[in-house]
Amino acid sequence: MKALQEAVHLAILEDRSQVGVIRYRFTHAFFRQTLYEELITPRRLQLHQQVARMLESQYASRPEEHASELAEHFSQSTDRAYLEKAVTYSEMAARRPQMSMLMARR
Numbered sequence: 001m002k003a004l005q006e007a008v009h010l011a012i013l014e015d016r017s018q019v020g021v022i023r024y025r026f027t028h029a030f031f032r033q034t035l036y037e038e039l040i041t042p043r044r045l046q047l048h049q050q051v052a053r054m055l056e057s058q059y060a061s062r063p064e065e066h067a068s069e070l071a072e073h074f075s076q077s078t079d080r081a082y083l084e085k086a087v088t089y090s091e092m093a094a095r096r097p098q099m100s101m102l103m104a105r106r
Helices: 002-009 029-038 041-058 063-075 080-105
Strands: 013-015 024-026
Touching (some): 063 080
């Protein structure tokens, strides 16, 4: 928590939290990209896997709304099961615009 507070104080992150939701955002894409690129590959893959599992759990009741985000995180893996989930969510995301267009025509 101290590191988050320091990052907010230094204007690297901004606190976008609301009641019941803790959310931070990088103030500039440069910060996000630089920190991301400095992660060693095994750690980066591990973080993507953790995020993928957490998002999948959080969005379990409506995965189709977040399919592209889920696909992105699951695709950052070397694990076959995770890569299979990436394909499933990618297919789900690809179908989503078609569903929206069909609903709009009605």
